[in-house]
Amino acid sequence: MRRGVKARVGITVGDPAGIGPEIALKAAADPAVLEVCDPVLYGPHHDTELRAFVPGRLSAEAGRVACEAIARAVEDVRLGLIDAIATAPINKEAFALAEIPYKGHTDLLAMLTKSGPAVMMFHSEPLRVVLATVHVPLREVPDLLTPAHVDSIVDLTAREMPRFGYATPRLALAGLNPHAGEHGVIGGEDDAVLRPAVERARTRGIDISGPWPGDTVFGRAARGEFDAVIACYHDQGLIPVKLLAFGRAVNVTLGLPIIRTSVDHGTAFDIAGKGIADPASLIEAVKLAARLVGT
Secondary structure (H helix, E strand, O other): OOOOOOEEEEEEOOOOOOOHHHHHHHHHOOHHHHHHEEEEEEOOOOHHHHOOOOOOOOOHHHHHHHHHHHHHHHHHHHOOOOOEEEEOOOOHHHHHHOOOOOOOHHHHHHHHOOOOOOEEEEEOOOOEEEEOOOOOOHHHHHHHOOHHHHHHHHHHHHHHHHHHOOOOOOEEEEOOOHHHHHOOOOOOHHHHHHHHHHHHHHHOOOOEEEEEOHHHHHHHHHOOOOOEEEEOOHHHHHHHHHHHHOOOOEEEEEOOOOOEEEOOOOOOHHHOOOOOOOOHHHHHHHHHHHHHOOO
16 A cells, blocks of 8 residues: 555455345445545445345355455455455355355465465454354364464464554463363363463463463453453354444454455345345444554
């Protein structure tokens, strides 16, 4: 981005059968968005384009079109035509119908940018949460929390947090098991894997503590004791975020060579096409993307 010129933020409309096109149009016209950036829409958003899709109906074509819009936006970042991307929600089932071998934006963007593993963070005023695992069955989570994987998540979080205004972030690691395992009484992963990971990170100069019981650590963070919490699995981290800041939280992908933010909700097929979708989360996502340009 040139000095004195507003950032150009690409807004992908997501699944065209969901609320994505509606909230993308609303966000692109919002005064708070226009004050900080020049929005550029990707994907079908005109009435004539959207007639090919039935609101609320799954289709392979919707998945394919959503994926193509994301790919075009990523390419335009590479070419310098836009500075960042904010994405409206895609539908994982539509991706599957289109035989797209990715479960969502995060792994798709990692492939498109040829980067290492990407990590999902939810950013809001009261709470910031990084997910150590994302869209995987619960039974697979313990096996995925290897020492190397936990180390990489902790290091990436510590490295990225200064971009959000936390020069020396205070991190907390949530326990996997109830009561963080109760010293092995309720599962051994917390003592065998997570606690040593915290100790190793502290030797590398990272301010991190834990593993803390998942039923208390997020409340402590919301009260200001920690700047971010690393959650072991999807719902452990997303439930407190959505309880405290639904509609205001922003999904940020860490570990990419580009800036990508997104909404904290899904395609909302139940209200698609009704003109009542709230664009608040996408507006916050676009504003944060613009803010991150140049950091």
